[in-house]
Amino acid sequence: MKKANIVVIGGGTGLSVLLRGLKTFPVDISAIVTVADDGGSSGRLRKELKIPPPGDVRNVLVALAEVEPLVEKLFQHRFENGSGLSGHSLGNLLLAGMTSITGDFARGVQEISRVLNVKGKVFPAANEEIVLHAELADGSFVEGESRIPLAGQQIKRVFLEPSNPEPLQETIYALENADLIVLGPGSLYTSIIPNLLVPQISQVIKNSKAWKVYICNVMTQPGETDEFTAGDHVQAIYNHVDNLHLNSIIVNKQTIPFSYGQRYAEEGATVVSVDEERLQKMGLEIVGDDLLYFDNYYLRHDALKLSQRLVSML
Incomplete structure (x- = not known):
């Protein structure tokens, strides 16, 4: 029996956590990395x-x-x-x-x-050196992935230089043969969206018949997604890629212990609120579950639970 093909798109620690869980299931995995x-x-x-x-x-x-x-x-x-x-x-x-x-x-x-x-x-995501830029709410520009969250302003949009980098043919092939395409979890503007800014990648995703799911972050990210709801995360993706339609969003329903919430608040992060009505109006299936694993200091997605959720969508 042919194994199902799952393509996961992102970067940072979120993607690595998910893949540790996903590799324990009998599926073919392709990871497209920023x-x-x-x-x-x-x-x-x-x-x-x-x-x-x-x-x-x-x-x-x-x-x-x-x-x-x-x-x-x-x-x-x-x-x-x-x-x-x-x-x-x-x-x-x-x-x-x-x-x-x-x-x-x-x-x-x-x-x-x-x-x-x-x-x-x-x-x-590209086989060449690319630079991420951001246009901020006041019209100013920032160059470099590491500097964007430090600008202390709302991000209007991010873009690549060069604007049309070539993806690998293997990347396109993996997306064309995907049964499930997963975005996230990870930094919205600096880990997930940069992959979608490679024009050929976003085009193939839009044309794909695969089920497309976004794994929403549990907490906001200071300098990137301050005060963002789950709907704001999806809207930011749609603002960067015309005519992309996601099928599902996975959101955490687990209560966050006070001590963790306090620790994140000290760093300027809050819980991402799930605006269900808005997500439904966007045509998204909302998949909510207790998805957290607590390490000594930070919250992480529970890799196995999250993977089970994804595999059940196939």
């Missing part, structure tokens, strides 16, 4: 070597890897000393090295996938 990051180790490698930033791709590879925990730890190891090495993660350096050997970032990702015995396929 390459707009310009901070930290990724930003430095991008600047010095003129390659797409490897950080988000690295986290996704590790999430889908079938290797010993020690190998995973090694791949994620971050150097703390050494003037040139300090701050770099070993996985980023290996991806940069493999790009140099193969002469191509996407090919480098494929080769590292084999080394890590990755369950599924990982595709960078």
Whole structure:
């Protein structure tokens, strides 16, 4: 029996958390990962070597890897000393090295996938260096993914430079053959929307007969989605991609413990309220559930529960 194809689109920690759960199910996974990051180790490698930033791709590879925990730890190891090495993660350096050997970032990702015995396929959204820009509410502009949330203003829109980067043919093929296309979870303007700004990617998603679902963030993100409701998140996606229609939205229904809420409030984040009536008017099926897992400090989506929800939509 043919396995169902699930394509997950995003970046950041949210995508990695979801994929750890999804890889335990008998489905074919393709992950399309943002390459707009310009901070930290990724930003430095991008600047010095003129390659797409490897950080988000690295986290996704590790999430889908079938290797010993020690190998995973090694791949994620971050150097703390050494003037040139300090701050770099070993996985980023290996991806940069493999790009140099193969002469191509996407090919480098494929080769590292084999080394890590990755369950599924990982595709960078573009195979070239792209820069994310934002136009803010007051008409001013910010350049660079890491600087956008620090501007302290509402984001009017984000856009890419160059505006028409080429996706990989494998990415297009994965989307054309998808049974389920998943957006998120992750930073709305800096992890999810940048993938949709690659024109060929958004076009194929719009044409696809696959069921399309958005996993809404549980908390707002300071500098990005302040005071956003679930409907605001969806509207922001629609504002960037004309004629895109999502079928479902997955939202958390679990009560957040006071201590966690307080901690987030100190950082300027609040719970994303679910404006059900508006979502229904948008034609969305609302899938609500207790979806949280609490680590020592932050809320995370429960990877297995979330994955079960997605697989049940097939």
